[in-house]
Amino acid sequence: MRILITGSSGQIGTNLALALQAQGHHVFGVDKRRNGWTDEIETLYQDLSMPYRDFQQGIGHVEYPMGFDAVVHLAAHAKVHELVVDPARALENITMTFNVLEFCRHHKLPIMFSSSREVYGDIHRYITEESHADFAFTESPYSASKISGEALVYSYAQCYGLPYLVFRFSNVYGRYDNDLDRMERVIPLFIRKISQGRPITIYGEDKVLDFTYVDDCVAGVMAGLEGLVSGKIRNHTINLAYGQGNSLVDMTRFIAEELGVTPDVTIEPSRVGEVTHYVANIGKAHSLLGYKPQTTLREGIRQSVAWGTDWWVNHPPKGY
Ligand SMILES: NC(=O)c1ccc[n+]([C@@H]2O[C@H](COP(=O)([O-])OP(=O)(O)OC[C@H]3O[C@@H](n4cnc5c(N)ncnc54)[C@H](O)[C@@H]3O)[C@@H](O)[C@H]2O)c1
Structure with missing residues (x-):
């Protein structure tokens, strides 16, 4: 397969691109930043959030x-709390998705859109069937940007026959996720701080989330891509997670x-906009x-600690 990946310098993009390449597929990345972990992904640098109108050869000129x-399509501002602080980034997420959809429409290419468990909002009903997302529960500008992105994808399928798969990811962790000066993700942040004997803060003592080891996530995406490209699986919205909940307290203990x-450890209440309970139905x-x-969370943490420790020994971080 020949796959164009937006956001290829990010966590999922890096893992997916390297996994596809390892299986002999050709990957071309687009990102506004260089990849901090590998030079193995051919990447074009472009800000996809500009209001482009020209989709003849690429996006914009x-x-x-x-x-x-x-x-x-993975490119996005992907951190919930940052979009609470700066909601204009949510609008940029929507513009990026629009631009990428226009590119796909122009070149008749199927799209895989990276959505999020955030579209379900904060679920105390414990229902995460894909057809039961209730958008009245929108928790944050990030969640609104993913709902909007999904809506645009569905509208392109409806109006232009564009084939799609939407994946709703949940707390992906494990490798190529430790660029903490750009983005604080809870698992690599805690590994870094705890290994240095520094204090950590858990926001939400009772918070239960569905942590997904990155190799599981990538395996699901690759299976989806094979189905999308062959035409066997298209126009579906799919939860991709581990399917079990773990509290942040347990994750920290692991x-x-x-x-x-x-x-x-200091425990504080959850922050505004954060989901406090999510366990995916992955049926x-x-x-x-x-x-x-x-990969269970316990085993995934073992692998994450090993990878992170090794990475930081060989690449001492500046800020952390
Ligand atoms: N990692 C998770 O746990 C998770 C969970 C749910 C949904 N998602 C979604 O999956 C996708 C990938 O997530 P990730 O964790 O790899 O995120 P990430 O932040 O590591 O990667 C996103 C990439 O998009 C790029 N990008 C941002 N704005 C851009 C722009 N204007 N133009 C070009 N590139 C731009 C960034 O530079 C970054 O490399 C995102 O859309 C995210 O919202 C991720």
């Missing part, structure tokens, strides 16, 4: 190579156990894609 089989230390991913996540 930037020329892309042609002959792709599908576009994986990290500390793995590091063999006692962490210095659809299983039945459509044969998706069977392999």
